[in-house]
Amino acid sequence: MELSDEVLCRRTAERDEAAFDALVARYQGRAYRLAWSIVRNAEDARDLSQEAFIRVFQSAGRFDGRSKFSTWFYRIVVNLCLDQRRKHRGWKLWVRDEGDPESHEPLLDRxxxxxxxxxxxxxxxxxxxxxxxxxxxxxxxxxxxxxxxxxxxxxxxxxxxxxxxxxxxxxxxxxxxxxxxxxxxxxx
Amino acid sequence: MGTLPDPELEQFRDLLDDLAHAVERPPDIHWSRYRAELRAKLEARLERRRTWWRRPVPLALSASLAGALVVGALVVVQSGRQSGTGADLAAVEEAAIGDRLELLEQYRVVEQLDLLEEFDVIRDLDRLTVERTG
Incomplete structure (x- = not known):
């Protein structure tokens, strides 16, 4: 019988590496695809989705089970991607605005x-x-x-x-x- | 009663359909390599966390923190003791000051000061005694 995500997460919190590997195998495709959709860069998407799994391993004990594991995990991925974009955004705005002094509109909203x-x-x-x-x-x-x-x-x-x-x-x-x-x- | 479809809503629905039909796929990835990388990163992160505590700076920091906590605890205990003996000290001080007051030396007089309130009666009593003898 296949274990639910929530059970695997609880076992990951108990440092069950097999459970963690099972979660990775189950979510790696979705995590990478979601990260890529937001950051549009394969290398960044790979790094960010891997970072999301590391966060899961480190903080699985904090997953309280009130929401679905997938929701919690998606939140980690999206937050990491948005944070990364925010960091890059400042740099991109600076580069773009140098040549475009007339524009006051943020880059991503243009x-x-x-x-x-x-x-x-x-x-x-x-x-x-x-x-x-x-x-x-x-x-x-x-x-x-x-x-x-x-x-x-x-x-x-x-x-x-x-x-x-x-x-x-x-x-x-x-x-x-x-x-x-x-x-x-x-x-x- | 049914509502007529909002043209804007229809456009949005079309847009969402278009997007759903054209979801782009990210470049392919070698999954076993991906998992190996992830495992290596995780190990490195855990190892970094373990060795962090063994470094001299965190050790020194921990020792300083522990020392500060001990000193803090001692200060708290000491101040507690001081506040406990504070009342005794005040009593000793009061006694010392009291010793210097002359009034207190004649404590029996002080004790009988209430007799002043009855002074008139006492005086009259004295006169009555003279009249009776006279």
Whole structure:
């Protein structure tokens, strides 16, 4: 019989390495994919997802079982990714703003103008690629909310638990994200 | 009564569908290497934590902290004792000052000061005695 995530986590807290390995095997794909969706860099995603597992090993005893293990784990991954983005963001803003003194809008909130190239709108694949690229330029919380809903297919209450905010805030994030995406894509 | 679909909501739904159909996959990864790396990182982290306590600086810090705690405890105990003997000291001081007061030397007089309140009666008693003898 397969042990639940919660049982494996409890055993990890008791320093059961086999239980930890089982959790890693179960979540490695999701952790890496989620991290990559947020940071968009394979190496960073690998490091961040591994760091998330290390945090699980170190603090498994603090998992109180009130939420699902997956929610708790996603929260660790998302927090690590958002922290990493925040660190990089300061540097990127500085670099970008040097050449763009007119702009006062934060980098991640700036949205590109709708493409003028009609060729881009011809192929659907290309359009969808642009759409995900636009997701990559969303504000971090909005982006995380979109990824958790679309990619991980989490319901709103679970997204709220992962992002540690209210369900209403998640809806606001999603609404803003979709409004921005619609504008970016020129209402495709 | 059903509500008509909001055009904005419809657009959002389309966008979400598009996103869901075009979820991008991250570059492939060698999972056994990934787990080996993770194991190595975890071991390194645990080892760092173990050796941290063996280093001279943490040891010195721990010793200083322990010393500070002992000194603190001693100070607390000492101040407790001082506050306990404080009352005794005050009593001794009062006695010393009292010894220097002349009034207290004539303590029997002081004890009989209440007789002053009855002074008139006492005086009259004296007169009555003279009249009776006279």
């Amino acid at each position: 949205q590109p103008a709708p493409s003028q190239d009609p060729v881009d709108t011809i192929g659907r694949e290309r359009t969808l690629k642009r759409l995900w690229e636009a997701v990559g330029r969303l504000a971090p919380q909005q982006r995380a909310a979109v990824i958790l809903q679309v990619q991980e297919e989490l319901p709103t209450p679970e997204i709220a638990a992962v992002l540690k905010c209210s369900e209403a805030t998640v809806r606001v994030h999603l609404h803003r994200a979709l409004t921005t995406l619609r504008k970016t894509m020129g209402t495709t």
